[in-house]
Amino acid sequence: MYLRNGKIGIFDLSAGEPSEQEFSEELAKDDVSSIRVAERLAAEHGEDSLVLGTGLLTASFVPAACAGILWSRRGLVPILGHAGFELKMTGFDFIVVKGRAERPGYLWIRDGMMEFVESPWTSASDSWKRTDKIRSDQGDGKIQVLSTGPWGDAGKQAAQLVVDYWGGEDKVGMGSELGKRNLAAIAFRGMGEIELAEPEKHFEDSLLLIRDHVFRLGKSEGLSSFWKGADRDDFRKLLHRTVACYGCPYPCRSYLKVFEDPREMRMVEKEPGYLHYDVPALEKCFAYGLSASDATISLMKCARAGVEPASLLDGLLASGSKVGIKEVEAAAAKPSDIKNARAMNFESSFSDIEQYRSTLGLGVCPRYWSKIGFNFELLASYGQSAYGSPIGPA
């Protein structure tokens, strides 16, 4: 089968055992949307399942083919950066996680294998330390880590899943979905391969599309090219570099350095700043009067703790507290029952939520494709050379 691995992994945390089922060509063709497949798998394996998966076009050469998903009854979380790509290369198209582990640990997925690794150390560590230690223990700095922090461990509704080091994707409290399963993280590394129906044609055609987009969009200035709120002096002055997700020619991610000169190109400080792509969190920071520097530090504190920043800031304000770095740090250090703001980040790329689901379900970035103008027929036609047969419906 082209563009797919043909395999679904199932991990029952209660039993501590993995199993597999075939993702047949017939099943795959029934539904090209990873979201609908995830919903179907949850119906089959239990509505309380967590389903991780990639879209049909994820990892292909069509522009911004970076997206995977994490689905639960609580909601839907896009998996962006390089995580969607790496997930597709693990050898699984979807992973279903069921049950609850007896002791804390993380799921480690690679080379068509899954294992649960106990991690007693995670109870005392924030999400950044989890990513650092898992990468160090498994000996590979490119391992993608979806982790909870203390807020997820405590099962708080404002908990946020952190992708490697950054928050921004999870606005539904998915961090607590991992926490309630004693799952400190899901880690994966892609070392497999995906076959294409017509490799050369897919490559050449996709490059024409990328070139057309680059010509139309010009050079990206990072987040400010997508959101005017980032087009302010204090934000621009801290900008180090703009960073793309897999296959994206027009990045929306801006890394701001606050603990060293943003012009420093050598690796000096290990934790000099934060990667911004969380629009509602920054919007809230600026609305509450934080500078770009203070907003950066605040988001860093929230990501480490695994708490959704807009929720935390709203919680501070609701409690009558001042909103500043010290207050954010103190609140982030004590998981509480504040409400999840259910802010929308990538979801707000389109006014129509169905278009958001269509792009994400296909495996491409909603933010990028809303910028360039989402056209399912066009994407499907470019994907056809990779898939080998017509793609649809969305």
Next chain:
Amino acid sequence: MIRQRAGDILKLRIEPLKCICCGLCEVACGLNRDSVLTPMTSSIILHIEDKSDYFGLVLKSKSEGLVVARPEGTASGQQASGSSGPGAKPILLREPCDLCGGKPKCAKACPTGCISTEG
């Protein structure tokens, strides 16, 4: 700026500060080798230290050995300092760049001009 020569005709040039970390070069290289989507056989790989926003490219070339194109500059040779990062290790076991027989796919796929050809 790094230059990789194929005879005296073609040169591959890398300007690391133009890199946006999209990874298309890596996958394009794998496609040329195996006609599949994979980053595992590429002669060019992303070197990423994401927490500090430090990234660039590592190329295994025939003429210069391991070429590390880092944000602050470049170095080449089998013992290139800084090549011990996690992304650099497996590249030592891979085939060196053959410039795709004269039409490097990494340069073709690069959307920013970070990798380009001369000659």
